[in-house]
Amino acid sequence: MTEPRLEFVQCLGTQGLHRMAYWEWGDAGNPKVLVCVHGLSRQGRDFDALAHALCRDYRVVCPDVVGRGRSDWLGEPMGYQMPQYVADMVTLLARLNAKTLDWVGTSMGGLVGMCVAALPGSPVRQLVLNDVGPTIEPQALERIGAYVGKAPRFASVDEAADYLWSVSTGFGEHTREQWLALTRPMLKDVDDEHGEGFVPHYDPRIAVPFHAVTPELAAEAQRRLWEQYDAVRARTLVLRGAHSDLLTADTLQAMTQRGPRATAHVFPAVGHAPTLVTPEQIAVVQEFLLAHP
Incomplete structure (x- = not known):
């Protein structure tokens, strides 16, 4: 598989500037x-298989x-929230200099995309929301909160893969090769007083604002998300994954009847969230995006 290019863009936060990395596939001059x-605890290499399938048509x-x-x-963990994520993406879009663009977002990435697409004058032309909507079920948040920011240190990639599978069974069936490909970018090598090993790629403090959500804040966030x-x-x-505990069938139905009146597709034998790695899942996204004239 072709490897992507790693680029960086400077973004502004409350504590100063920070760099956001992005992986780029295809022709950098392609206007499409x-x-x-x-999602919340993942990273951009999750989309390698999808990007590889679409990089002939898109940048x-x-x-x-x-x-x-x-x-x-970030220096301040409470910055790990939607306003910062949206602001960073707007900075990225300015760097990309695209008059219009399409967006695929899984879970948190879908919410970020929804917020960007709701902005007046947004360049987002087509939006794919992968297993997420304006109503997020509390039991899903509890499940995610049980492991975010708490992963142990791993002695090997295989050990890490087994642990990540234990908290990600909702992703559905994968071959060992597929799962290892999803696992490797999730890890950072460490070599310190405890020896060599691997730790998760993310700042464990991303869990701080996640755990600070009260029922009142959650209700207000849901109201705002439906507005957006x-x-x-x-x-x-x-x-939607047919067994998703985050996006219910009722919420999905409501999303087809209001706002952009979305088209819906349900993947069987998957929970939260489809990884868009299998040919069947990639084909659904590909057909939707490329159907637009």
Whole structure:
């Protein structure tokens, strides 16, 4: 598989500047741009298989959201929230200089895309929301909160892969090769007084604002997200894992009837969230994006 190019863009936060990394596939001069943004504890290399399939049609850009992957960590952990993520993406879009673009976002990356697409004058033309919507189920947040920021140190990639599978079974069936490909970019090599090993790629403090959410804050966030969804004018596809505990069938149905009146597609035998690695899942995204004249 062709390797992507690693680039960086300077972004402004409350504590000063930070660098956001992004992985770029395809012709850097291609005016057709696709931005792919990952979930809460993931990173941009999650989209390698999808990007490889689409890089002949698009310049595909897969950022590591701040605090993840090759991007800088923030000095203030409460900065790991939607306003900073959206601001960083707007900076990235300015760097890309695309008049219009398409967006694929998994979980948190879908919410970021929804917020960007809702902005007046947004360049987002087509939006794919992967297993996420304006209503996020509390039990899913509890499940995610049980492991985010708490991963142990690993002696080997295989040990890390086994641990990550234990907290990611909702991703659905994968071959060992596919799972190892998803695992390797999730790790950082360490060599310190404890010896050599691997730790997760992200700042564990991304969990701080996540755990600070109260029921009242969650209700207000849900109200605002529905407002933003209703403001989206992009052609929209919502993907759902049939066993998802984060995006319910009722929320998916509502998303087809209001705002951009999204097209819906449900993947069987998958929970939260489809990884868009299998040919069947890639084909659904590819067909939607390339169907637009």
